Amino acid sequence: MIKRIFEKYFRHFLFFYSFLGYKIIILLVSSLLVGLLDGFGLALFIPVFQIAADGSDITGAEADSMGELRFLLTWIEGLGFDLNLNVVITFMVILFVLKAIMRFLDGYFKIKLQNQFVKKLRYQLVDGLSDLGYKEFLNFDSGKIQNTLASEGIKLTYGFLAYFNSLQHAILLLVYIGLAMLSNFQFAILVSIGGYLSNLVFKYLFTNTEKASIGLSKLGNTFQSFLVQAVYNFKYLKATDYFSSYKLKLKDVIDKIEHNQRKIGIYSAIMSSAREPIILAVVVLIILIQVNVLGGTMSSILLSLIFLYRALNYIVTLQGSWQGFISNIGGLLASVDLIRDFKLGREQIKEQPTVDQIQSLQLKSISFSYPNGFRVLENVDINLRPLSTYAFVGESGSGKTTLVNLIIGLINPTDGLIEVNGAARKNVNISTYRKRFGYITQEPVIFNDTIFNNVTLWAEKSPLNLKRFGEAIQLANLQEFLSGLPEREDTYLGDNGVLISGGQKQRVSIARELYKNVDVLIFDEATSALDSETEKAIQTNIDNLMGKFTIIIIAHRLSTIRKADTIYLMEKGNIKDEGTFDELIDKSKKFKRMVELQEF
Incomplete structure (x- = not known):
């Protein structure tokens, strides 16, 4: 049950984890720290406003307006400081400076992971191609290999960044919802409802974008295949004027590629244009509910609005970054599929013994047939002398x-034996x-x-x-x-x-x-x-x-x-x-x- 849940909802995470391991956890923890430092710094705006308005230090009743986040003020007092304007502002600045440092380290680490992931994946693709058996290679689509190793590599970079931006935005969203619960539980419920409703709006876009992205990668394979053949057979196509017909096929594939790209662009445009209206609508709705229904105070509403802005912003940016990941998922899936196919066609090479020199080579009763049964060689005996x-x-x-x-x-050979230096060739290191x-x-x-x-x-x-x-x-x-x-x-x-x-x-x-x-x-x-x-x-x-x-x-x-x-x-x-x-x-x-x- 748990395995099925992970495979369904965390399959992408497990895939990246298989390449990067514990470093992903470090990245997510750094995002959590960024959110907490930012949230604590924002929370201190409330006592700053209160001190500026009243002209006096924070009282116990005023600290209670921060909800459970009043522990920040308790912590400052515990360090031996008075809760005056200068002290609170100083701590607020320190928190934001620490947040800026953590955000830089977080971004730098993410770029390093991205480079490591793309490099490792491309290495696997190149190694897979190198290790592929010749007989198995003949069954591969050369356009798919070329497109995946070249064009789809760009999508890997964007896809990685979009996926981890989504994870980080999700963590920051949870942080702000958690802080909201500490300051105002009703607010957190309203944010959750707003996020859920907005997610329903974009679910349709995500599904269709994913289909278009996968289709785009397949069309890319087809186009690369036809293009390679056009270049390779250029002389013949030109001499016979068949290029005038061949180019129609190329243009047809181009039209289909552009159609899919246009669909992805339209979905992205809808996402981008809908963000601000959704944020505004949810903000207005929550303010009305808190003031007219829940009877919230000015300070609690102000703190709610601060977290509200952050939380709803990350709801929408999460949807946007996930849309970006889905738009590039075709490249990721194409690479994964090709690596899997390479592994299935991998040539098995024995480590020992190696062949340092061919002193004798004999073919004994060699026969060879293709899988369809067509026999090409029949009982061939040859002794190749040095x-x-x-x-x-x-x-x-x-x-x-x-x-x-x-x-x-x-x-x-299908039948018979090839001997090198007196030993069966199938038992030696074929690479050497x-x-x-x-x-x-x-x-x-x-x-x-x-x-x-x-x-x-x-x-x-x-x-x-x-x-x-x-x-x-x-x-x-x-x-x-x-x-x-x-x-x-x-x-x-x-x-x-x-x-x-x-x-x-x-x-x-x-x-x-x-x-x-x-x-x-x-x-x-x-x-x-x-x-x-x-x-x-x-x-x-x-x-x-x-x-x-x-x-x-x-x-x-x-x-x-x-x-x-x-x-x-x-x-x-x-x-x-x-x-x-x-x-x-x-x-x-x-x-x-x-x-x-x-x-x-």
Whole structure:
């Protein structure tokens, strides 16, 4: 029962508590102290007015007009002071100065907690993405990932502040109601009734704002997804004039986003415009009831009005800050959902044993099928010897790329066993295993940064790293290109390497893998997107690396596999034949025909 109550009414608090722990309690206690110091300081206005009006010290009857709050005057007297104007004003000023100091510390601490929370949540998102298995990643919406990590992060900041502003306003509201009970019990009842009635007015707005906020986050995911695809496929969309149709879809999503934002804006405008009239109406009503019905005295009414203003102000600001939190709750929920999904798709990695070097790698009766039952590989047996070069050729759909994904450890076989250094790969630390591979793809991965950072992935420019960088540049035949640049290794390459040629991009990607100090180099159709002259230069690179690394080549072009030690001819997920280039020419009619037609 208690658990259900907490999950229903305190689920947001429990969520923040899971990130920040006891620090939340410290923040709430500081808010309580701010309210008490402010309330006690306000209470002392009554004796100040009475002393100023009468010209004499406070009497017992006058102190009784403060209700239970007269203990403040008793406390001052207990310290040995007379209850004259100067003394009461001095204590009142001290209380307000302490309140100001506490409010500053409270605000500073809240900003620190906000930074800590947003940082920790974003770290979890980044770690979750990093720990996600490749197979599970393929089922994710890239737009959702990008939107949550980027755009929704802004909502996290605003949402955090709005939520804790709401908590602090609620505490201050309770403080002033408590002080009101001490000074005038009837007043407290009236404030509670007024707060309850005003809450009914805004409940409808809160519910609809929350729905609009969640819908806005989902639309943001959709828009990011379509936008990413538009950028990635820009050339095709532009060349075919499909962009004129595609942009209609983008505009449709934009219209829906703006519609939800407009609804949230309207609800917020209603909240903002209704605050003052509600406060005024409740104030007038309570004054009339106290004077005409309850027969309150002038001093009790004055003290009630002071607390009334504070309490009702926090009722409305509480509603406003809660509205702000609800407006940004979509970002919070999107982040929580994504973290949960990341955890469900997390790759399980064993700590030990690690793989410090790949000395042997064997695939024994390997098969792989997709969840829908489609079989891609069937009983593949391969023994990859160190420092040898292997090539896989075959028609599209023959299983070459899937085989490479299995070898590098992106996916695991459905049947069969992969052994590394004589041990089953499933029993070793897969992360350290992957670090022993260099992977060069058809589309080179180039970051919008300098050549040095692209090769070293933001390593420090220490003497050792600069030496390793120079060696990788030399092995990748980039030294001539680099020496011709005014800023040399500090030259920026642009988004996806737009400022350099295709061959240079490919060399940079090769240099990165060589800097990594790997055992196995995989070239996955690394020259298929290059012109003949550039392909020849890259092929020279590959030839120079033979014998220094274990090399795996997937290729369609003859020139990239002629010197391979072993060529595997694949067909419909099976290894149809194997041998050197010349051996396959002699014994495989299919391979010979492929050579004649230059199908690879």
